Amino acid sequence: MIRRVEFILLGVSIIALSAFATACQGGAVPITQESVPDDIVSFLFTPPNDSGYKQQAFVDVSLSELGNFNFNLNPSRTVTGLILNKDNLFSGMAAGLTFTPRESIPGLVVLPGTTSSRKDQRNGKMMPFSIGLTAGTYDVLVTPDDPMLPPIRYVNVKVDWSNSEKRLDFHYPSTSELNTLSGTVRLEGASGTEIAGLMVQAYDMESGKASTIARTGGPEGKGGDFKLAFPPGAGTYTLRVWSPSETDPQKRLYFPTIEFNNAVVFEQDPETGKVKNRQVTGKNIVFPSGLTNQPVTVRGKVTSSADDMPLKDVTVKFSSDLMVEAKVFRASFEASMKTDENGEYQLEILPGGSYHIMAVPPPGSDRRSTEITKYIESPKSSREMTLDIQLEKKSRLMVQLVKASSNRPLGISNGQSALVKARKIAGLGEQEIASAWTDEKGECALSLDVGVYDIIAIPPVSSNLSGAILKGYFHRGNDDSRVKLELFEGTRLCGSVLDEKGNPMGPTRVEIFNSPEDGWPAELIAEAEENGFSGNNGRFCVLVPSGSASNKKADDKK
Secondary structure (H helix, E strand, O other): OOOOOEEEEOOEEEEOOOOOOOOOOOOOOOEEOOOOOOOEEEEEEEOOOOOOEOOEEEEEEEHHHHHHOOOOOOEOEEEEEEEEOOOOOOOOOEEEEEEEEOOOOOOOOOOOEEEEEEOEOOEOOEEEEEEEEOOEEEEEEEEEOOOOOOOEEEEEEEEOOOOOOEEEEEEOOOHHHOEEEEEEEEEOOOOOOEOOOOEEEEEEOOOOEEOOOEEOOOOOOOOOEEEEEEOOOOEEEEEEEEOOOOOOOOOOOOOOEEEEEEEEEEOEOOOOOOEOOOEEEEEEEEEOHHHHOOOEEEEEEEEEOOOOOEOOOOEEEEEEEEOOOOOOOOEEEEEEEEOOOOOEEEEEEOOOEEEEEEEEOOOOOOEOOEEEEEEEOOOOOOOEEEOOEEEOEOEEEEEEEEEOOOOOEOOOEOOEOOEEEEEEEEOOOOOOEEEEEOOOOOEEEEEEOOEEEEEEEEOOHHHOEOOEEEEEEEEOOOOOEEEEEEEOEEEEEEEEOEOOOOOEOOOOEEEEEEOOOOOOOOOEEEOOOOOOEOOOOOEEEEEEEOOHHHHHHHHHHO
16 A cells, blocks of 8 residues: 655645655665655656666655665666668658657656667668667657658567667658648638648647648748648547748738647548548648738837836737637637847737736746736727736745644754745746745745745754655745745665666765556655765765654544
């Protein structure tokens, strides 16, 4: 039975940490311990890029057995192979391969391996590749550089190390095996004007398959014709049409991005197993005429509410879902830019929709993000409008750390304070991390933008207290607020990170997660005491809650 320890702090449910993420690298990791609760956790090891090891996860590890447990990390070895194709499609081209591990913990980020393979000069039909991988099961995505060829996904590719080297060959389908779709993008109405210069692609979210990407009118941009190629086999695809990213932002964009759900279907004959209608022609994509309105130029100035001073590098973004004549499909539109030295911005949008307008200051600013909802109609005369935005100052979050055993504030221990960090997990703007050291009352203040945060407390080593995380704290950004975190006494686990020859390895990151159960995503529950990394001598220590209070609370909640 996997334990999940929960606490209620100030009406907010948090998941307590079993430890704080430890940094580790390389081969065996011997652990020493005293009394540890019987919690099942998962370890994620992230060695340095040049170590010869890849990121690896160990699941369902019992902390009570760590005294006799070694983590043996597999060094990465070279996987070689060929991309074979009897049509000689890859002559003079390159194709990228991405290896994504399948056997990983939900919620754990395990870095995929990537490589680029090129034509073998001796035979244009065979493209050799070489990549360093650890043993495991992977999904491999082959992405040709040729825009007329679709990406092909190979699932459950097993890599073992029964031999010193591993050989994999991938047989890319021939052109006669690919499905194709051709059609025209045009306007709705009697005129049926064709639209050139738009990008078209189809994708299937369930299978992960995607077609090629085509530009209407081809390279010359004449007419609305397009042609797509698909991986072999049956599938239901959604068509997506958008303006290319390289379009000059000063030019007027008349067309938002539109998705046509289930627009392409390649059906499989239940009797023969073959795909029917593999070459579909004459597929027209019709843009409603209501989406071709002339754009409206929006300009304005972003200033500080305190002193009206202009704010530079604030990202102003307009996003909208446009309903045209109450039709079922939805068309989304986005436009954004950063303010200049004078705090001014100017962009173009499509009228006739309700817009979400966001103004997000750059990282490190003391101003908080703001969001406005505004309906913008088609102007009857001038096609310009002004929208000025003022940003308020960020509010403070007061955090207090207390010892769970006595409910007394955690003061300064042997001249050391606790570190409190706020890590944004959702909300406006880019990821934000704020931190502060606690004072003699165990308190500190964090200046935060609007958003959802994990509040992380890392006590000093001398306190013998484990850390804690307040998961998913919502900070409104307009009023100062307070939270209190309880820190429990813990048991220190110490060990060394060694290579295959028993030599200590340098700083490496090790993270401890709760083992997922019944589809739950894994959540970070531990970090190493020294900023999440082992020392140069390979030594590391991590604090784990002693279990007396935490396990009792978990049992009570059950």
